[in-house]
Amino acid sequence: MDEKNHTLTAEQINRYRAFLHEQERAEATIQKYLRDLHALEEYLGGKQLTKLTLIGWKEQLNQTHAPSSVNSMLAAINGFLTFMNWQELKVRLLKIQKPVFCDQNRELTRDEYIRLVNAAKQEGNERLSLVLQTICATGIRVSELRFITAEAVYLGHAKIINKGKHRMVFLPQKLCQILKKYLKKQKRTAGAVFTTRTGRPLDRSNIWREMKSLCQSAGVEPGKVFPHNLRHLFARTYYTLEHDLSRLADILGHSSINTTRIYTMESGLVHSRQISRMGLIIT
Numbered sequence: 001m002d003e004k005n006h007t008l009t010a011e012q013i014n015r016y017r018a019f020l021h022e023q024e025r026a027e028a029t030i031q032k033y034l035r036d037l038h039a040l041e042e043y044l045g046g047k048q049l050t051k052l053t054l055i056g057w058k059e060q061l062n063q064t065h066a067p068s069s070v071n072s073m074l075a076a077i078n079g080f081l082t083f084m085n086w087q088e089l090k091v092r093l094l095k096i097q098k099p100v101f102c103d104q105n106r107e108l109t110r111d112e113y114i115r116l117v118n119a120a121k122q123e124g125n126e127r128l129s130l131v132l133q134t135i136c137a138t139g140i141r142v143s144e145l146r147f148i149t150a151e152a153v154y155l156g157h158a159k160i161i162n163k164g165k166h167r168m169v170f171l172p173q174k175l176c177q178i179l180k181k182y183l184k185k186q187k188r189t190a191g192a193v194f195t196t197r198t199g200r201p202l203d204r205s206n207i208w209r210e211m212k213s214l215c216q217s218a219g220v221e222p223g224k225v226f227p228h229n230l231r232h233l234f235a236r237t238y239y240t241l242e243h244d245l246s247r248l249a250d251i252l253g254h255s256s257i258n259t260t261r262i263y264t265m266e267s268g269l270v271h272s273r274q275i276s277r278m279g280l281i282i283t
Helices: 010-022 027-044 051-064 067-083 110-122 126-138 142-147 150-155 173-186 204-212 227-242 245-252 257-263 268-276
Strands: 157-162 165-170
Touching: 010 027, 010 067, 027 051, 027 067, 051 067, 110 126, 110 227, 126 142, 126 173, 126 204, 126 227, 142 157, 142 204, 142 227, 150 157, 150 173, 165 245, 204 227, 227 245, 227 257, 245 257
Parallel strands: none
Antiparallel strands: 157 165
16 A cells, blocks of 8 residues: 655744644643654654655664653654544554552652751751751642742732643641741742842752752651652542542642652552551461
């Protein structure tokens, strides 16, 4: 059977970029899609785009990338193909078995979190100590920390805007108390609670770098120490207490409850202890 050939051009990619902006996709998402398209463009090396070349690219990616990364790139390309009305070129994603347990070597425990907070205090970094507690006590994304303002602290809740979605995040009373003391010391009555020396809100790179500096003194593996793990710890702790996945999804700002399930997965070690307590071994 003859197969239609298509050419991937810079003009088409620019049109797709404009389309994604019109769809109000996040800038980070747009840049990711464009990187994937340019990766395919490099693989093609000027050759025409066919279903067979796409399958070949998929096989190459499978040799060099994690399955989830491969699927993410293929999904980006399939979106472009749909935009171009080239559906006949779309390729299937890899089949990945849904993980049952989280990797205990990657998930931050409560004890490790406490050690990180105490290490920050001992090193005289009050700001970092409070940043860790604010993220972990509210479950916000590190990119949402800028919405924790002096005004929000005095109201007891923050209005979070992320990816076009609005949600209310309540701040625990104890957190508000310690943040009020911090604001008073900083002589700040408005704007973001956590800022750099120049007054700009802290960003992901600031926080990530400072967290990594705590690993040795806190005795926590570096692979566990990154801001998003604080959000995971919040989710697991909340679910353990409430067992309300739907409410947790709302709190975290997830569109899909399936995403929330990933956050609440237990480690295999925890599961092993649970089934051992069932007492079903008789002999």
